[in-house]
Amino acid sequence: MRRPWTTGLKWLLLGTAGTLVGLAGVVAWQSLASEDPGMASAVGDPQAQRLKGQYLAQAGNCMACHTVRGGAGYAGGRAIASPFGTLYTSNITPDKATGIGNWSRDDFWRALHHGRGRDGRFLYPAFPYTSYTRMSRDDSDALFAYLQSLPPVNQPNRDHALRFPYNQRMLLALWRALYFKPGSFTPDPARDAQWNRGAYLVQGAGHCSACHSARNALGASLAPLALEGGVIPALAWYAPPLHGGEKGLGSWSEADIAALLKTGVSPRGTALGPMSEIVGRSLQYLTDSDISAISVYLKTLPAPSSESSAGSGTPRPEPAQAERILKQGQKLYGSLCVDCHGGKGQGSAPDYPPLAGNHAIAGPQPLNAIRTVLNGGFPPSTTGNPYPFGMPPFGPQLSDSEVAAVLSYVLNSWGNQGGWVSASEVNRYRSVPLD
Amino acid sequence: MAQSPATAPDARAIPGMAERMAACTVCHGKEGRATADGYYPRIAGKPEGYLLHQLQSFRDGQRRYPMMNYLLANLSDDYLQQIAIFFAAQHPPYPPPVTTEASATVLERGRQLVTTGQPAQRMPACAACHGDGLGGVAPGIPGLLGLPKDYINAQLGAWRNGERKAKAPDCMGEIARALSPEDINAASSWLAAQPVPPDYRPAAAPPKPLPTQCGSMGPAVSKPGTMGAIP
Numbered sequence: 162m163r164r165p166w167t168t169g170l171k172w173l174l175l176g177t178a179g180t181l182v183g184l185a186g187v188v189a190w191q192s193l194a195s196e197d198p199g200m201a202s203a204v205g206d207p208q209a210q211r212l213k214g215q216y217l218a219q220a221g222n223c224m225a226c227h228t229v230r231g232g233a234g235y236a237g238g239r240a241i242a243s244p245f246g247t248l249y250t251s252n253i254t255p256d257k258a259t260g261i262g263n264w265s266r267d268d269f270w271r272a273l274h275h276g277r278g279r280d281g282r283f284l285y286p287a288f289p290y291t292s293y294t295r296m297s298r299d300d301s302d303a304l305f306a307y308l309q310s311l312p313p314v315n316q317p318n319r320d321h322a323l324r325f326p327y328n329q330r331m332l333l334a335l336w337r338a339l340y341f342k343p344g345s346f347t348p349d350p351a352r353d354a355q356w357n358r359g360a361y362l363v364q365g366a367g368h369c370s371a372c373h374s375a376r377n378a379l380g381a382s383l384a385p386l387a388l389e390g391g392v393i394p395a396l397a398w399y400a401p402p403l404h405g406g407e408k409g410l411g412s413w414s415e416a417d418i419a420a421l422l423k424t425g426v427s428p429r430g431t432a433l434g435p436m437s438e439i440v441g442r443s444l445q446y447l448t449d450s451d452i453s454a455i456s457v458y459l460k461t462l463p464a465p466s467s468e469s470s471a472g473s474g475t476p477r478p479e480p481a482q483a484e485r486i487l488k489q490g491q492k493l494y495g496s497l498c499v500d501c502h503g504g505k506g507q508g509s510a511p512d513y514p515p516l517a518g519n520h521a522i523a524g525p526q527p528l529n530a531i532r533t534v535l536n537g538g539f540p541p542s543t544t545g546n547p548y549p550f551g552m553p554p555f556g557p558q559l560s561d562s563e564v565a566a567v568l569s570y571v572l573n574s575w576g577n578q579g580g581w582v583s584a585s586e587v588n589r590y591r592s593v594p595l596d
Numbered sequence: 597m598a599q600s601p602a603t604a605p606d607a608r609a610i611p612g613m614a615e616r617m618a619a620c621t622v623c624h625g626k627e628g629r630a631t632a633d634g635y636y637p638r639i640a641g642k643p644e645g646y647l648l649h650q651l652q653s654f655r656d657g658q659r660r661y662p663m664m665n666y667l668l669a670n671l672s673d674d675y676l677q678q679i680a681i682f683f684a685a686q687h688p689p690y691p692p693p694v695t696t697e698a699s700a701t702v703l704e705r706g707r708q709l710v711t712t713g714q715p716a717q718r719m720p721a722c723a724a725c726h727g728d729g730l731g732g733v734a735p736g737i738p739g740l741l742g743l744p745k746d747y748i749n750a751q752l753g754a755w756r757n758g759e760r761k762a763k764a765p766d767c768m769g770e771i772a773r774a775l776s777p778e779d780i781n782a783a784s785s786w787l788a789a790q791p792v793p794p795d796y797r798p799a800a801a802p803p804k805p806l807p808t809q810c811g812s813m814g815p816a817v818s819k820p821g822t823m824g825a826i827p
Contacts, residue, residue, distance in 0.1 A: 229657075230656060230657035230665070230669075231655075231656030231657040231658055437669070437670045438669065438670055440670075441670035442670070501618070512615075536663065536666060536667075537619045537622070537667065538619075538666070538667065539619060539667055539668070539670060539671055540670075541670035541671070542670065542671050542672035542674065542675045547672065547674060547675060548610060548612075548613075548616055548675050548678060549616070549671075549675075550615060550616045550618070551616065551617070551618060551619025551620070551667065552618075552619055553618045553619045553621075553622035554619065554622060554623070554663060554667070555622065557622075557623060557633075558622070594662065595662040595663060595665070595666040596662045596665045596666050596669075
């Protein structure tokens with residue numbers, strides 16, 4: 162008579178074998194799927210092509226990720242924290258031994274458009290090929306020509322430090338099957354050229370969705386084109402919604418949006434945290450017409466049908482305690498904040514942002530506000546605002562409950578939406594790495 | 597006292613710097629004079645070149661302190677220069693030194709290291725570079741008085757284990773590695789216990805040739821790949 166455990170074992174083995182065959186199938190499909198090679202463009206003027214490539218490299222902020230702090234430009238090595246472990250960016254200088262000196266423009270297109278390395282390996286989507294796939298072959302070639310014109314830097318790539326199973330590159334076949342299809346940008350004929358230019362930049366080179374869309378448990382953007390906002394994994398900053406709805410940029414003028422993108426400051430808010438780097442190293446170099454195109458495009462993005470409810474998850478304290486907290490917060494505000502942000506939270510444009518109706522305060526996540534009070538910050542030096550005013554880091558001098566009180570006061574003042582910040586919520590962000 | 601650089605307005609300085617620097621003075625004190633907490637160092641009146649080197653090193657990751665690395669990450673060389681000009685020109689009064697808990701033996705050892713060094717071990721005195729009055733020397737050598745003991749210990753410790761580096765040749769790295777922890781403690785105890793004289797300022801130039809080669813006395817350069825080098 163057969164013992165039941167042998168039957169169980171048989172099914173387990175069969176199941177495992179089936180899974181492996183299935184996995185092999187997905188890997189084979191992803192590996193062998195025919196790849197659109199695009200049409201390599203005829204190059205009339207190599208210098209003009211390189212300049213165009215340089216501009217695209219700035220628009221895509223390639224250098225920021227592909228350069229370690231204080232290191233040689235584009236030589237890679239910067240750590241990118243993720244929920245799955247740390248990835249290290251690669252050397253994209255034309256060094257033959259350690260960079261992409263042996264790559265052809267077809268190889269480069271394969272990486273940008275198909276998310277695969279020169280040897281066919283699947284690339285981790287921390288490299289945002291899910292957005293770059295919408296870039297044109299012309300632009301890919303221009304970017305490649307620019308990178309090939311850089312001084313080669315001999316700096317070997319560092320292996321990623323990912324946890325199992327994420328360190329099994331082969332498994333990216335599954336991820337790709339679920340979340341990635343090589344695409345292209347299709348202009349909307351109902352919109353004008355400016356709108357379409359904005360859409361192309363936002364969806365492609367700009368890869369705004371990498372931060373401004375929430376991600377699922379496997380790190381895929383949920384609605385990459387909708388830009389509904391989300392917490393940036395591992396960095397613990399909230400990237401606010403960029404659509405034209407009430408909680409997005411609906412009440413911002415195009416000029417306000419353009420000012421923030423071009424100078425880092427605006428009458429509505431200031432770029433801090435990761436956005437300070439994006440403006441400082443990328444967006445400030447875009448032409449005024451591209452900045453306008455982006456502003457115009459973002460304002461037309463529809464608000465999601467159900468916008469997330471206001472306020473943080475911290476429940477309202479009982480009335481007596483709430484009153485005590487607001488009193489304490491008001492007192493702190495009067496001694497530490499009012500000189501710059503004003504008695505009505507109106508700020509003083511453009512150096513001191515308003516706190517009334519500010520994205521960072523009014524979003525569903527108060528973490529930007531908490532981190533900004535704890536750690537302060539500078540918007541970037543830009544041509545339009547070379548010597549920015551800085552927000553002081555109050556973390557060393559305020560207790561968790563004092564930070565919670567002043568933020569709860571701000572959330573409940575001047576028409577802000579309400580909500581509460583707790584001391585334990587503040588404490589959580591004290592230990593988040595700053596750098 | 598001779599006319600100090602602070603009283604002559606610097607034609608390079610931009611207006612509104614005190615307000616722009618609120619993020620700095622919240623820890624480093626009004627005008628950069630330090631606060632009573634005993635860690636954040638005074639930055640007021642340090643030589644401009646020294647301040648610029650430190651700001652660039654924090655921004656570019658050669659000197660590590662997460663809050664500083666974060667705050668400066670996206671500021672240009674031009675702005676860091678302005679920040680250096682501003683704080684170098686501040687000369688607020690120094691508070692009296694805190695009472696020392698070090699023994700007389702430790703303090704005497706510290707005094708020796710600072711003022712005469714250890715000629716037998718070819719260890720120069722601090723004063724040989726930082727000036728007879730320990731007020732520092734423009735452009736790159738900071739004064740050593742009026743700093744918290746914990747701060748001096750932390751910096752020499754960081755130099756010893758390679759966490760803090762100056763521009764090559766990194767003379768302070770060599771010196772810190774040659775000092776024992778006891779020596780470091782003795783020197784910092786003595787330094788932190790000294791009152792700061794009223795005319796305390798960096799000297800314009802070294803009174804005699806430096807005993808060792810120091811990269812930080814050279815000009816500041818910005819490197820490719822940093823905020824300062826972007827077109």
